[in-house]
Amino acid sequence: MPFAKNNKISLRQMQALLFLEVLGFGVLVAFPNIAGRLGHAGWVAVILSLGVALLLTLLMSSLGSRFQGLSFQEFCSKLLGKPIGALVCAVFFVRLAILASVYLNKFAEVVKITMLPNTPNYVVIIAIVALCGYGASKGIETRGRVAELLVLIAVLPLVFAIAILVRGADFSNLLPIIIHTNPQDIGIATFHGIFAFNGLEFILLMAPFVANPKNMRKSAVKIVLTMGIFMVAITTLAIARFGQSINNYTNPILKMLDTISFPGTAVDRQGAFIMAFWVISAYAIINACLFFAAEILKDMAKKEHNKRFLWPCMLLVVVLALVPRDFYVINMMLGVATMAAIPFILLIAKALRKKRGF
Amino acid sequence: MKISPILDENIKYIEDLFKDANDLVKRKFPVDASNNRFAYIVYIDGMAEREQVEANIMRRLTAGALKTNEGFFNHPMSLLDTLKEGGMTTVDLREEPDMSKAVHSILCGDTIIFADGAEVAVMVATRGFPNRGVPETDIEVVVQGSNESFSEVLRFSTALLRRRLKDKHLKIKQSIVGERSSTDIAVCYMADVVRPDILAEVEARLANISVDGILDAGALQELIEDDIMSPFPKCQITQRPDKAASGLMEGRVAILVDNSPTAILVPATLNSFFQASEDYSQGWEIMSLTRIMRFIAAFFALALPGLYIAITTFHPDMLPMILSFKISAARDAIPFPAVVEILIMEFAFELLREAGIRLPRPVGSSIGIIGGLIVGEAAVSAGIVSPSVVIIVALTGIASFAIPNYSLVSAFRLAKFLILALAAALGLFGFWAALIIIFIHLASLKSFGLPYMFPFASGEINGYGDFKDTLFRLPAMFMKKRPIYANPKEEDRQD
Numbered sequence: 001m002p003f004a005k006n007n008k009i010s011l012r013q014m015q016a017l018l019f020l021e022v023l024g025f026g027v028l029v030a031f032p033n034i035a036g037r038l039g040h041a042g043w044v045a046v047i048l049s050l051g052v053a054l055l056l057t058l059l060m061s062s063l064g065s066r067f068q069g070l071s072f073q074e075f076c077s078k079l080l081g082k083p084i085g086a087l088v089c090a091v092f093f094v095r096l097a098i099l100a101s102v103y104l105n106k107f108a109e110v111v112k113i114t115m116l117p118n119t120p121n122y123v124v125i126i127a128i129v130a131l132c133g134y135g136a137s138k139g140i141e142t143r144g145r146v147a148e149l150l151v152l153i154a155v156l157p158l159v160f161a162i163a164i165l166v167r168g169a170d171f172s173n174l175l176p177i178i179i180h181t182n183p184q185d186i187g188i189a190t191f192h193g194i195f196a197f198n199g200l201e202f203i204l205l206m207a208p209f210v211a212n213p214k215n216m217r218k219s220a221v222k223i224v225l226t227m228g229i230f231m232v233a234i235t236t237l238a239i240a241r242f243g244q245s246i247n248n249y250t251n252p253i254l255k256m257l258d259t260i261s262f263p264g265t266a267v268d269r270q271g272a273f274i275m276a277f278w279v280i281s282a283y284a285i286i287n288a289c290l291f292f293a294a295e296i297l298k299d300m301a302k303k304e305h306n307k308r309f310l311w312p313c314m315l316l317v318v319v320l321a322l323v324p325r326d327f328y329v330i331n332m333m334l335g336v337a338t339m340a341a342i343p344f345i346l347l348i349a350k351a352l353r354k355k356r357g358f
Numbered sequence: 359m360k361i362s363p364i365l366d367e368n369i370k371y372i373e374d375l376f377k378d379a380n381d382l383v384k385r386k387f388p389v390d391a392s393n394n395r396f397a398y399i400v401y402i403d404g405m406a407e408r409e410q411v412e413a414n415i416m417r418r419l420t421a422g423a424l425k426t427n428e429g430f431f432n433h434p435m436s437l438l439d440t441l442k443e444g445g446m447t448t449v450d451l452r453e454e455p456d457m458s459k460a461v462h463s464i465l466c467g468d469t470i471i472f473a474d475g476a477e478v479a480v481m482v483a484t485r486g487f488p489n490r491g492v493p494e495t496d497i498e499v500v501v502q503g504s505n506e507s508f509s510e511v512l513r514f515s516t517a518l519l520r521r522r523l524k525d526k527h528l529k530i531k532q533s534i535v536g537e538r539s540s541t542d543i544a545v546c547y548m549a550d551v552v553r554p555d556i557l558a559e560v561e562a563r564l565a566n567i568s569v570d571g572i573l574d575a576g577a578l579q580e581l582i583e584d585d586i587m588s589p590f591p592k593c594q595i596t597q598r599p600d601k602a603a604s605g606l607m608e609g610r611v612a613i614l615v616d617n618s619p620t621a622i623l624v625p626a627t628l629n630s631f632f633q634a635s636e637d638y639s640q641g642w643e644i645m646s647l648t649r650i651m652r653f654i655a656a657f658f659a660l661a662l663p664g665l666y667i668a669i670t671t672f673h674p675d676m677l678p679m680i681l682s683f684k685i686s687a688a689r690d691a692i693p694f695p696a697v698v699e700i701l702i703m704e705f706a707f708e709l710l711r712e713a714g715i716r717l718p719r720p721v722g723s724s725i726g727i728i729g730g731l732i733v734g735e736a737a738v739s740a741g742i743v744s745p746s747v748v749i750i751v752a753l754t755g756i757a758s759f760a761i762p763n764y765s766l767v768s769a770f771r772l773a774k775f776l777i778l779a780l781a782a783a784l785g786l787f788g789f790w791a792a793l794i795i796i797f798i799h800l801a802s803l804k805s806f807g808l809p810y811m812f813p814f815a816s817g818e819i820n821g822y823g824d825f826k827d828t829l830f831r832l833p834a835m836f837m838k839k840r841p842i843y844a845n846p847k848e849e850d851r852q853d
Binding site for chain 1: 672784785787790797802814817818
């Protein structure tokens with residue numbers, strides 16, 4: 001049959017997936033931390049962290065382009081040996097479960113605040129996990145196509161929001177940049193800013209499914225740069241809007257988006273339409289976590305299909321999301337491992353093997 | 359089973375087979391009385407053209423028999439040649455050695471002649487059953503352009519295609535489907551433009567069908583389409599020969615089914631259901647606007663009731679204050695929640711739709727007026743539903759009629775209830791979640807291997823060229839390449 005199911009995605013689909021998977025976490029979860037640490041100079045941290053994110057993207061996409069038809073688990077086992085390879089996969093699995101639960105938790109909070117104040121959190125959590133599980137069960141090709149379709153729907157309200165928010169922004173709030181800010185604080189905030197790009201490790205996990213992995217480096221860098229521009233724009237607008245008082249808000253981005261109003265139109269509170277972005281980004285990131293977690297289990301169990309592993313992954317994510325404990329720090333530590341340490345180790349191992357002629 | 363050289367054995371077989379079939383016309387007549395040799399002619403009344411049988415076969419045969427001294431069927435030539443010699447003027451006749459095929463031909467309206475000593479029967483094409491000629495399409499009407507429709511008679515339908523595509527590459531492969539119905543079907547394609555793998559897939563799926571009967575193209579569609587559990591159509595049904603011809607030139611395959619005035623076009627993408635024949639016979643500017651309107655209409659048909667429920671029930675603060683007050687004031691005396699109101703009206707609308715189809719045409723239109731105006735008005739006055747709900751349901755219904763494909767509208771009618779249910783339970787969050795579920799479902803579908811959401815997703819397969827005929831319909835001069843359906847070796851359609 002033409003266009004047969006080949007379990008591959010195009011570079012454009014990879015970009016769409018990455019965009020949706022990474023941007024939501026940055027805006028919803030990571031930014032409040034940056035703002036809390038650096039206040040009005042937070043935008044500097046976001047720009048610096050964008051630079052670091054681009055380096056990590058280069059690192060992971062370079063590695064990804066060398067998979068040569070191997071799955072992530074096979075690639076790790078080949079480079080590091082089976083036991084360490086399995087350990088690396090286990091770390092990734094835990095990271096995916098925690099990342100999904102952290103986002104899920106925050107997302108349920110946002111829904112409660114903005115949309116459904118009387119609905120218990122667990123209803124929203126179960127609903128979104130069911131939705132994401134359904135998406136993940138359809139495989140990587142469908143995920144890629146859905147991302148292509150959803151990326152516009154997600155971006156439009158965001159662009160619309162930015163366009164409206166520019167009107168009420170006081171950009172003098174961005175100054176002074178460094179004078180009152182300790183460089184050490186900027187460093188720490190930058191470190192936290194890198195987690196605005198949580199999910200960058202999907203580049204590594206996605207690589208075995210990319211139809212043309214040799215060209216994925218350029219595509220990955222382009223899309224991370226685009227995301228970075230969005231994040232800088234949103235961060236800058238939030239700081240310009242709230243100034244020194246930004247630290248008074250638990251989540252200034254949410255507060256800012258909720259205030260969007262464009263009187264005279266048929267819909268009075270456009271902030272509610274931003275819900276489209278939240279739901280889509282929640283779908284994208286949790287769907288990705290479930291899909292790759294099930295893929296890791298499938299590869300480790302040496303099975304052909306990941307569907308049977310999806311249910312336990314869904315259950316685990318729901319349970320973790322409902323546990324009354326903040327996994328943010330654990331998530332950050334695991335993020336350091338999966339976004340930087342492990343890729344770096346894999347790169348060194350690859351270089352050493354090449355040197356030894358393996 | 360082979361045809362016997364002993365005529366009486368063949369007669370017995372036929373008469374046993376057609377016992378109690380009073381529409382069977384048969385006659386045993388002498389062709390060489392001196393040698394006591396006979397022939398036997400058989401056909402079904404109403405399926406064959408009696409005039410043709412009498413004038414071109416019987417009269418000629420009996421006259422020919424009288425002319426020959428040695429006996430008409432006593433020639434050393436084949437039976438077919440002998441009949442021709444005997445003066446039969448019909449062009450379309452052939453020898454048939456297989457009894458089951460001869461029987462099938464009788465059932466299809468052909469006339470069969472058996473003769474003493476002949477191990478073959480002669481099949482004369484005399485099909486001439488009652489038909490209504492070339493009708494006008496009633497579900498794909500256009501303002502400008504032909505309104506001809508395919509016919510229930512397969513041969514008329516193939517002729518309508520041939521008339522539009524006088525190209526030697528147009529192939530019409532006929533076969534039979536259905537154990538009992540023995541329905542003739544024709545697979546039509548342009549041999550040089552079609553993708554060989556798609557054609558092979560179509561033929562393989564048709565060959566795998568083993569059912570009692572196929573009485574309509576819709577029944578065949580269900581047996582060959584991908585992912586049968588999905589309500590969305592993966593094959594495009596059209597009544598219009600011009601649309602089918604255009605599909606063939608794009609490299610698609612058309613399947614015609616005898617007794618059905620429609621063609622099945624495969625593969626089909628969601629986008630193809632938004633394209634109407636008229637789009638190419640009027641200016642590209644106005645048709646682009648119309649296309650955009652159709653997509654907006656599709657969104658309304660799918661999502662408007664859900665969006666209304668989500669906003670009025672969960673997020674009324676999104677609406678301007680005056681509008682919000684007006685809606686709640688109108689809903690004040692209504693004893694049901696908004697979702698029940700919508701369901702009542704949707705149910706009434708579906709009833710009206712169904713009744714409008716079943717009733718005779720002159721009465722059908724008045725049902726719309728009675729239903730829409732009188733019942734709607736009465737329901738509002740009685741305080742059962744609010745005026746805004748009537749508006750929403752009416753808008754949804756009107757929007758669904760703007761989509762040019764009925765099968766797609768039916769799928770949207772079902773999907774609408776999913777959105778309605780989730781929006782009623784979880785507000786805007788449920789609304790967006792339902793839309794994402796529908797997107798996932800649509801993105802997972804394929805039609806004969808082609809992604810259903812092409813070119814909106816996976817557009818790069820054909821270099822994004824197919825976008826020229828999606829939301830916008832660009833002028834013909836910009837569409838130099840054929841769409842994705844075509845064989846890449848024949849992708850150019852303009853110099």
